[in-house]
């Protein structure tokens with residue numbers, strides 16, 4: 001075993017619900033960057049989304065993400081932001097992971113739609129020294145933004161998966177199926193919990 005530092009990917013999201021786009025992004029970031037683990041960090045209260053629409057309770061979203069990654073090598077659902085409570089700020093999550101795993105290298109994974117928005121994130125400039133940014137390409141014209149200055153950036157390409165949680169919630173509202181857009185164990189969890197009624 002080499003003594004190279006552990007590499008941890010931090011992939012935050014509302015995951016309302018998690019879908020194959022998230023999972024393909026996570027496994028490809030892990031593969032291309034050589035990450036030991038990718039944490040899918042379920043936002044407790046995503047401050048940029050709350051108030052605009054009703055968000056599924058964090059424990060439900062976490063259960064669905066856990067079901068989605070169960071048995072998948074190197075992918076883990078993280079309750080870090082849920083256990084911290086309150087509003088979820090990426091900079092605090094990175095700081096907490098740095099404290100908890102001294103010596104590890106952190107990689108902040110974002111879809112390309114978010115790279116250009118990062119400058120609006122609270123205190124995010126403080127985080128550029130804590131992590132390398134991994135930008136995963138995202139189809140449908142959502143990309144294009146450039147990461148804020150100061151970040152070390154790696155690009156990861158994935159097959160274009162034009163899918164978003166927003167679209168999935170709309171599908172459910174129209175009575176359409178989520179099968180194969182959400183992994184089946186996660187879909188089972190959604191049904192058991194009666195989430196996104198209609199699925």
Ligand code: ATP
Pocket residue numbers: 012013014015016020021022025109110111112113114136137138139161162163164165166167
């Ligand atoms: P919503 O439509 O509610 O915003 P979303 O599908 O964008 O949901 P989020 O939880 O907001 O999902 O996103 C979490 C992370 O996953 C973000 O970094 C986002 O860019 C990325 N992501 C979401 N969908 C895809 C996709 N289809 N391909 C690649 N990355 C994605």
Ligand code: MG
Pocket residue numbers: none
């Ligand atoms: Mg989004």
